[in-house]
Amino acid sequence: MTSTDTDSLQLSTFSRASRWLDLTTFGPKMDEPDKLINQSAKAWFDAQIALPQSSHRMQILRQFEALDKGKIPSRSSRIRAWLDIALYGNDQLRQRVGYVLSQIFVASDKDATLSKHAEALAAYNDLLCLNAFSHYKTLLKAVSTSSVMGHYLTMVDNKKGDETGRKPDENYAREIMQLFSVGLNERNLDGSYVLDADGVPKPCYSEKDIQELARVFTGWVSKDKKLVDPMTTNESFHDRGEKHILGHRFPANVAAEEEMDKVMEILSQHPSTPPNLCKNLIQKLVTSNPSPDYVKRVASVFVDNGKGVRGDMKAVFWAILSDNDAFSKLPPQISKAREPWLSLVYIYRALNAKPGGNSPLVGTDLVYLRTCNQYPLGSPSVFNFYQPDYAPQGVVSNQGLVAPEMEIIDWSHVIYVHNQIFALTRLNLQGPKTPNKKQLYVDVESLKNHLVNGDITGFIHEVSARFFNAQMPSDLKHHLTEQHNSVKQVAGKSVQRLLFIALSSPYFHVMENRA
Amino acid sequence: MTLSRRQFMTAMGATSTAALVPASFSAYASEAEDYRALVCVFLKGGNDFFHQVVPLNTEHHQDYANSRQKLAVPKARLLKTGMRDSQGIALGLHQSLKPLLPLFQQGKASLVLNVGPMIAPITPLDIESGKALLPPNLFAHNKQQEAWQHSWLGETYSKAGWLGMTADVLMDEMGGMPSSFFTGANSLLDGHSNRTMYVNKNGFQSLKGLTSPAMRHTYQAIAGASYTSPLAKSYANVVAEAITAQKQMAKVVSSYPLDNRIPKSNLGRQFRAIKQMMDAAPMFGHNRQVFYLAVGGYDTHDNQISRQDKLMKEFSEAVAGFYHALEEDGTADHVMTGTLSEFGRTLHDNSRKGTDHGWGGGQFIFGGGLRGKCIGEYPAFKRNGPDDNGDGRLIPKISHEQYAAYMVKWLGLSEQGVNTIFPRLSQFGGLV
Numbered sequence: 001m002t003s004t005d006t007d008s009l010q011l012s013t014f015s016r017a018s019r020w021l022d023l024t025t026f027g028p029k030m031d032e033p034d035k036l037i038n039q040s041a042k043a044w045f046d047a048q049i050a051l052p053q054s055s056h057r058m059q060i061l062r063q064f065e066a067l068d069k070g071k072i073p074s075r076s077s078r079i080r081a082w083l084d085i086a087l088y089g090n091d092q093l094r095q096r097v098g099y100v101l102s103q104i105f106v107a108s109d110k111d112a113t114l115s116k117h118a119e120a121l122a123a124y125n126d127l128l129c130l131n132a133f134s135h136y137k138t139l140l141k142a143v144s145t146s147s148v149m150g151h152y153l154t155m156v157d158n159k160k161g162d163e164t165g166r167k168p169d170e171n172y173a174r175e176i177m178q179l180f181s182v183g184l185n186e187r188n189l190d191g192s193y194v195l196d197a198d199g200v201p202k203p204c205y206s207e208k209d210i211q212e213l214a215r216v217f218t219g220w221v222s223k224d225k226k227l228v229d230p231m232t233t234n235e236s237f238h239d240r241g242e243k244h245i246l247g248h249r250f251p252a253n254v255a256a257e258e259e260m261d262k263v264m265e266i267l268s269q270h271p272s273t274p275p276n277l278c279k280n281l282i283q284k285l286v287t288s289n290p291s292p293d294y295v296k297r298v299a300s301v302f303v304d305n306g307k308g309v310r311g312d313m314k315a316v317f318w319a320i321l322s323d324n325d326a327f328s329k330l331p332p333q334i335s336k337a338r339e340p341w342l343s344l345v346y347i348y349r350a351l352n353a354k355p356g357g358n359s360p361l362v363g364t365d366l367v368y369l370r371t372c373n374q375y376p377l378g379s380p381s382v383f384n385f386y387q388p389d390y391a392p393q394g395v396v397s398n399q400g401l402v403a404p405e406m407e408i409i410d411w412s413h414v415i416y417v418h419n420q421i422f423a424l425t426r427l428n429l430q431g432p433k434t435p436n437k438k439q440l441y442v443d444v445e446s447l448k449n450h451l452v453n454g455d456i457t458g459f460i461h462e463v464s465a466r467f468f469n470a471q472m473p474s475d476l477k478h479h480l481t482e483q484h485n486s487v488k489q490v491a492g493k494s495v496q497r498l499l500f501i502a503l504s505s506p507y508f509h510v511m512e513n514r515a
Numbered sequence: 516m517t518l519s520r521r522q523f524m525t526a527m528g529a530t531s532t533a534a535l536v537p538a539s540f541s542a543y544a545s546e547a548e549d550y551r552a553l554v555c556v557f558l559k560g561g562n563d564f565f566h567q568v569v570p571l572n573t574e575h576h577q578d579y580a581n582s583r584q585k586l587a588v589p590k591a592r593l594l595k596t597g598m599r600d601s602q603g604i605a606l607g608l609h610q611s612l613k614p615l616l617p618l619f620q621q622g623k624a625s626l627v628l629n630v631g632p633m634i635a636p637i638t639p640l641d642i643e644s645g646k647a648l649l650p651p652n653l654f655a656h657n658k659q660q661e662a663w664q665h666s667w668l669g670e671t672y673s674k675a676g677w678l679g680m681t682a683d684v685l686m687d688e689m690g691g692m693p694s695s696f697f698t699g700a701n702s703l704l705d706g707h708s709n710r711t712m713y714v715n716k717n718g719f720q721s722l723k724g725l726t727s728p729a730m731r732h733t734y735q736a737i738a739g740a741s742y743t744s745p746l747a748k749s750y751a752n753v754v755a756e757a758i759t760a761q762k763q764m765a766k767v768v769s770s771y772p773l774d775n776r777i778p779k780s781n782l783g784r785q786f787r788a789i790k791q792m793m794d795a796a797p798m799f800g801h802n803r804q805v806f807y808l809a810v811g812g813y814d815t816h817d818n819q820i821s822r823q824d825k826l827m828k829e830f831s832e833a834v835a836g837f838y839h840a841l842e843e844d845g846t847a848d849h850v851m852t853g854t855l856s857e858f859g860r861t862l863h864d865n866s867r868k869g870t871d872h873g874w875g876g877g878q879f880i881f882g883g884g885l886r887g888k889c890i891g892e893y894p895a896f897k898r899n900g901p902d903d904n905g906d907g908r909l910i911p912k913i914s915h916e917q918y919a920a921y922m923v924k925w926l927g928l929s930e931q932g933v934n935t936i937f938p939r940l941s942q943f944g945g946l947v
Contacts, residue, residue, distance in 0.1 A: 159866035331744035
């Protein structure tokens with residue numbers, strides 16, 4: 001498919017419009033898909049990017065002033081600020097994509113140093129959103145020189161080796177290649193591995209490459225105690241000797257920043273970067289098991305955006321999200337487990353949740369440390385919450401498929417998440433007279449009306465539209481009808497029960513096209 | 516491909532008759548019928564074991580200090596373990612591990628020195644000549660974490676984990692509660708027929724949405740339905756597991772409270788969660804249990820001294836608390852706790868007051884009723900010395916498989932069983 005073809009992607013039906021919003025935002029709100037029907041997806045995409053960017057840093061400071069008791073913004077205030085933006089921010093596409101980038105260019109407040117720098121983590125989130133649609137080189141440099149990354153992967157204050165045999169820290173040199181660019185092994189454009197004569201994958205780099213690259217990443221310091229401003233250079237710490245990296249010669253006496261730029265260029269130009277990065281992005285946005293052709297189509301756009309430019313991330317995201325496969329192919333080709341954290345956010349958005357007492361700020365952090373086995377910028381290590389090749393044993397691994405998100409979806413967290421879903425549907429705006437500012441209240445009035453009128457068909461139709469892109473499987477419709485008919489109905493409680501059945505089902509927790 | 520238990524036993528060379536008798540009587544298991552449990556604690560990030568166990572005698576401490584410069588632990592901060600390596604070098608324990616000192620003094624702790632992931636024995640000459648057979652992606656965290664959990668079959672690693680395969684042989688599970696438990700994602704416990712169960716360090720919650728029999732029925736029907744989408748089925752399977760687990764766990768939680776003699780740290784809460792399963796072993800009818808725990812933060816590229824101090828504090832308090840609880844319960848000799856970690860760290864320090872990814876490291880074993888001992892040699896802590904791979908990383912002398920084999924043999928595998936799960940063990944000289 002050429003870029004002209006996808007530019008004209010029309011959201012011709014409700015289902016397609018809703019699916020588009022499911023992929024490009026934190027979840028469609030009521031009536032949003034209707035407004036998009038027959039609109040051009042590209043026009044919406046461009047308009048979204050043109051919107052002013054929400055600021056996590058500004059928002060955490062608002063949260064801090066209003067609700068924190070300590071002297072500096074807490075981790076909880078960062079999560080509440082994140083929810084403010086995810087639930088009510090207009091720049092949904094940028095935020096959704098920024099969230100994906102936070103799971104590739106991982107920095108985490110689980111780190112002992114960063115745990116005390118919630119404001120800096122919020123600023124790092126902003127940095128990812130700001131650069132999400134720029135060029136890969138620009139994004140990678142912004143990440144590499146950020147003080148947060150400098151502390152997380154320990155490049156800050158890294159110095160040239162000395163006569164005692166002390167060497168520069170290799171941490172960032174290793175992980176930027178394994179996780180942020182080329183990957184461990186060489187890939188073809190379609191994401192498959194390049195094999196040697198014995199059928200063994202070929203490593204992209206050697207230990208020598210890492211040691212040499214570690215010498216490049218010396219001489220960067222952070223002057224901002226808050227870790228918000230980017231790092232700057234101090235040439236006296238920089239290793240100015242000659243180096244050889246991935247077959248490229250770095251001549252002697254070159255400044256740290258110039259060498260940094262050269263590395264960004266080399267990693268961007270490396271043939272394994274487009275397939276390695278693009279496959280990962282597709283997995284985090286659309287499907288766990290993209291076809292080689294899908295990967296190739298997107299990676300080709302990374303290689304050349306049609307105007308001879310490499311690494312145009314705006315073009316890459318458009319290629320991923322507008323690909324015809326994403327709207328037409330059935331599982332397992334297009335199928336992805338919803339991240340538990342995002343499933344909660346989806347529900348709050350779909351049910352137009354609001355903080356109690358007309359508070360302008362979200363007052364709950366969703367007990368983020370235990371509910372979902374994940375929370376934004378809280379990965380246990382730079383390897384993210386789950387690995388892109390994780391395959392749960394059984395029905396997924398038997399078919400040679402992967403399901404990365406399933407790595408954090410265990411029986412115990414299913415109970416935590418399902419309990420959260422059950423509890424949140426109980427807290428509706430028609431509930432207590434003095435609503436608690438620390439809670440989010442959902443609006444289920446229109447759903448309740450169907451049941452008051454004894455109209456289970458109307459209820460199902462609306463739930464299908466708001467949570468299933470109007471494609472609720474007949475199986476689930478059947479269960480809801482049976483449930484409705486078999487239990488004595490008390491409208492308020494019934495909404496909660498029926499929604500719980502629908503929103504705890506695999507049909508909601510796995511995103512896919514349904515025939 | 517998944518193998519049924521019988522296929523697995525057949526693959527291991529058992530006759531079809533042998534495959535029908537309980538595994539504990541087969542050729543692959545020893546016949547002990549007492550309770551035994553193996554707890555594997557994965558220290559993620561690559562633990563700097565040689566920051567924790569350091570030579571006490573002047574000559575070797577000097578070599579170590581010369582390599583490690585400012586990071587070197589001074590002799591004054593070392594506690595006497597009374598242990599010597601196979602060369603007679605007296606070994607000290609970092610004072611931040613003090614809660615574990617009594618275990619060393621009482622002979623309840625063992626050390627395994629310079630152990631690492633290997634697929635063939637390696638000499639410095641092999642490395643120099645480029646002929647060494649090295650594990651793929653030797654210094655990458657995720658790949659070496661995987662390597663540690665599997666055995667090398669000659670061209671690839673085993674698909675199942677070595678502890679899962681052990682469980683296949685030792686556990687006679689006809690339903691009921693699984694006897695393999697974990698607190699975090701792993702492949703160590705993946706076997707062919709064994710079943711595994713997640714335990715949550717944050718505690719058990721029961722499903723609150725099942726307010727009526729009709730709700731329960733529908734929820735259960737959706738979990739048990741067939742799905743054309745494999746991922747949807749996979750999610751449904753986890754929900755089905757939640758339904759079963761909540762019944763099982765409700766019973767456990769009401770009969771066996773969390774053991775509050777164990778500290779409440781991250782690792783401590785993991786120990787509490789598995790201790791509950793140990794306490795419930797008689798109720799489950801388990802006479803063998805295996806456990807996987809994991810704790811991160813060991814990738815000490817910077818500020819290693821303060822980072823390691825915190826890590827050692829949490830580790831030693833949690834392990835000691837767990838051990839003492841078992842001791843009071845009279846089961847300490849029936850439970851072995853061993854560490855795993857993807858690699859050790861460099862001989863030299865780096866310019867961030869930390870260390871980089873190494874290769875050979877060391878591991879701890881506690882309890883199990885064995886007389887504590889030191890296995891292996893303290894490596895020559897010299898840059899460009901005989902144990903240096905040329906880049907300041909130690910060439911292991913003991914394969915991770917030898918270490919693993921030592922533990923699963925204790926758990927009850929026969930030598931034949933061990934050699935089947937670790938088919939290349941003999942090239943390293945067999946069991947340590």
